[in-house]
Amino acid sequence: MNVGIIGIGTYVPENIITNEHFESYLDTSDEWITKMTGIKTRRFADDDMDTSDMAVIATQKAIEDAGIQKEAIDLIITATSSGNHTFPSVSCIIQEKLGLNPVPAMDQLAACSGFIYSLITAEQFVKSGTCKNVLVVGSEKLSKITDLNDRNTAMLFGDGAAAVVVSEVSEGKGFIAHEWGSDGSGGQYLFDNVETGYINMNGREVFKFAVRIMGDISTKVVEKANLTADEIDMFIPHQANIRIMEASRERLGIPKEKMSVTIDQYGNTSAASIPLSIMHELKNGKIKDGSKLVLVGFGGGLTYAGMTMVWGK
Structure with missing residues (x-):
């Protein structure tokens, strides 16, 4: 069975x-x-718009793009670090807001790697036959957990949401190979401070980790897919820092x-950054x-994940 993306939808706030x-x-x-x-x-989203509100808009578009009825969704997985609450999950709020069947709904916390983590998770459910259509969402309202008076982090983060429907696709399409993992020893370099509620980051250490791991994972998933860099049509890295992205691109050897x-x-x-980039392209x-x-990301945890896929149904 080939598993891939059959529909996509996005939302970004109007406030630039x-x-x-x-x-x-x-x-x-x-x-x-x-x-x-x-x-x-x-x-930045308005005060009265939270993570789940953006997710619902993106989700509606993804289901429509997939050409399925909302009743066909079997499972909801939302990747987020900025949910409305610790619980209920954003996924449960999506289920209620869209009036979906009482399907399993869960959030997956892997920070900026979360979307790829969720794609990999969804793929297993579809391949096993447990689910037919899995809704995967990446939604973040990072403006609410960013200290806007902190010169080191204030200007880095934005808000947005994207959703995809993961299902069986035709021969030659879909997900090919993936790599994922974590290095908990680096958790001290990027975390949400429970005392302040804001993101704390050691930019120097995160940069060093990201440059190394993004290049390593990108190369590995291309090799596992039995592809060469010349055969890759688009490299879609997590949009964290242009210098990290450029270093990864050069390591992979693509223009x-x-x-x-x-x-x-x-x-x-x-x-939300990787699916927003997919929609952009x-x-x-x-x-x-x-x-x-090639999709690749890293995030707090520290986590990392990469995937090769062929676009199409």
């Missing part, structure tokens, strides 16, 4: 926050932020035009039926 916003009250500049991170703008870059528009949207015509993709 520019680098000049942070320049106005922090010791920073548009030039510095752009050079060091690649970010020009990011989106710049084959790497998706959306960090300039959305900032780091954690679990679909709209730009860079991902077509039969395109070979």
